[in-house]
Amino acid sequence: MSGKANPFESLQSQIDSAAVHLDIESDVLDRLKHPERVLETNLSIELDDGRLERFKAFRSQFNGDRGPYKGGIRYHPGVTRDEVKALSGWMVYKCAVVNIPYGGGKGGIVIDPAEYSASELERLTRAFATELRPFIGEDRDIPAPDVNTGQREMNWIKDTYELLENTTEPGVITGKAIESGGSEGRVEATGRSTMIAAREAFNYLDKPIEGARVAVQGYGNAGWIAANLLEEIGATVVAVSDSSGAIYAEDGFDTAAVKSFKNETGTVSDYEDADEEFTNEDLLTLNVDLLVPAALENAIDGDLAEDVDADVIAEAANGPLTPEADEVLTERDVHVIPDILANAGGVTVSYFEWVQNRQRFYWSEERVNEELETIICNAFDDLTSTYEAHDIENFRTAAYVVAIQRVVNAFEEGGTFP
Numbered sequence: 001m002s003g004k005a006n007p008f009e010s011l012q013s014q015i016d017s018a019a020v021h022l023d024i025e026s027d028v029l030d031r032l033k034h035p036e037r038v039l040e041t042n043l044s045i046e047l048d049d050g051r052l053e054r055f056k057a058f059r060s061q062f063n064g065d066r067g068p069y070k071g072g073i074r075y076h077p078g079v080t081r082d083e084v085k086a087l088s089g090w091m092v093y094k095c096a097v098v099n100i101p102y103g104g105g106k107g108g109i110v111i112d113p114a115e116y117s118a119s120e121l122e123r124l125t126r127a128f129a130t131e132l133r134p135f136i137g138e139d140r141d142i143p144a145p146d147v148n149t150g151q152r153e154m155n156w157i158k159d160t161y162e163l164l165e166n167t168t169e170p171g172v173i174t175g176k177a178i179e180s181g182g183s184e185g186r187v188e189a190t191g192r193s194t195m196i197a198a199r200e201a202f203n204y205l206d207k208p209i210e211g212a213r214v215a216v217q218g219y220g221n222a223g224w225i226a227a228n229l230l231e232e233i234g235a236t237v238v239a240v241s242d243s244s245g246a247i248y249a250e251d252g253f254d255t256a257a258v259k260s261f262k263n264e265t266g267t268v269s270d271y272e273d274a275d276e277e278f279t280n281e282d283l284l285t286l287n288v289d290l291l292v293p294a295a296l297e298n299a300i301d302g303d304l305a306e307d308v309d310a311d312v313i314a315e316a317a318n319g320p321l322t323p324e325a326d327e328v329l330t331e332r333d334v335h336v337i338p339d340i341l342a343n344a345g346g347v348t349v350s351y352f353e354w355v356q357n358r359q360r361f362y363w364s365e366e367r368v369n370e371e372l373e374t375i376i377c378n379a380f381d382d383l384t385s386t387y388e389a390h391d392i393e394n395f396r397t398a399a400y401v402v403a404i405q406r407v408v409n410a411f412e413e414g415g416t417f418p
């Protein structure tokens, strides 16, 4: 990743930019910029060869004014305490901007999961679930998938929690497999909201999405589905990448065929129908109509932003732009659909999963997608009305203005404990 910004400081600076447009006391604002609590723990597990290894893990519960803490768990060697704090704060404002009844949380383990066997990962995940048990619950804190975690890890966490609590509580975690109480449409939800938000933004800006040239950085859960659904609505996906590098096709990729290739070989590099291979940095500065960063934080810093050659950016990843990049892109009239709206489909369908778990009544995929469409379109309308009414500099700040006001309303309506 090109930028070195501290993501927690980036979050705080995004809140400060929005506060300029809001009438909020500085003590209340200060509270909105810091997590309520952060669990830091060391998990020691036995490896397959009998040795013990220690892994650092975190869970940050940032703010619970609007409901239980909600947010994913990431397995990545780059996980830090500040990254997890930032990701949990972004969850607060994400849930508020799409108006679902949650606060924000996030967790992570410092690990490269590719280096470990499935049984080692299961022991580690169950050890983390055991540590998390007193802090989580369907009305307390509800984890979900993020980078390098998915249904398998969520099923293990649910199972461990239920065994320890001697109960049945599928709503303690979302992103589960269907047979373990998951929801239709959750796997696709993050990419789907990215597509919907991009489509709405193109419509708002009077640009055709049909035929729009798209570049997608990251071909995991968020990136590949976003690419696939953008292709489905008529956009041309000319470039995609993963951690191994980027590939380009002038006439556009068959995104599903690239995914099958990646499933077989582990990477998008060497894909036979590509015209060219280049670097992730080349992809981020390609001349396209829509750029979708769908990997990690700080993909675009202030310097790289000077070379970005896209009209619109839809942030499928959390925090892919540094505050300096935002400033440059605002100045250059590049419209950025912020992460807290563009990728909010994941947590929105997690919310649907939690509702279904509590009611023990399951929805069709069609219903899930319709309800998601409504929530993302309403949130986009709230964002643009605020953007216009307050003459705000960019979409991100408008989204934070909407979200922060909702969190502050909930906090103030609750009153102060004597």
Ligand SMILES: NC(=O)C1=CN([C@@H]2O[C@H](COP(=O)(O)OP(=O)(O)OC[C@H]3O[C@@H](n4cnc5c(N)ncnc54)[C@H](OP(=O)(O)O)[C@@H]3O)[C@@H](O)[C@H]2O)C=CC1
Pocket (backbone or CB within 6 Å): 001, 145, 146, 147, 148, 149, 190, 217, 218, 219, 220, 221, 222, 223, 241, 242, 243, 244, 266, 267, 280, 294, 295, 296, 297, 316, 317, 318, 319, 343, 344, 346, 347
């Ligand atoms: N999963 C979800 O529901 C949600 C995810 N998000 C966010 O979306 C982003 C991606 O998450 P998700 O798709 O779930 O994660 P995945 O683990 O499924 O995929 C991550 C992708 O990013 C690629 N990648 C990692 N590092 C780089 C790099 N330096 N340059 C280019 N590509 C890179 C990976 O490459 P490789 O395949 O080679 O490892 C992989 O293709 C994250 O920011 C996450 O927080 C946001 C909301 C919900």
Ligand SMILES: O=C(O)CCC(=O)C(=O)O
Pocket (backbone or CB within 6 Å): 070, 071, 072, 073, 094, 142, 143, 144, 145, 146, 174, 175, 318, 343, 344, 346, 347, 348, 350
């Ligand atoms: O599905 C969820 O609860 C959270 C997903 C997530 O971690 C995110 O939106 O960044």
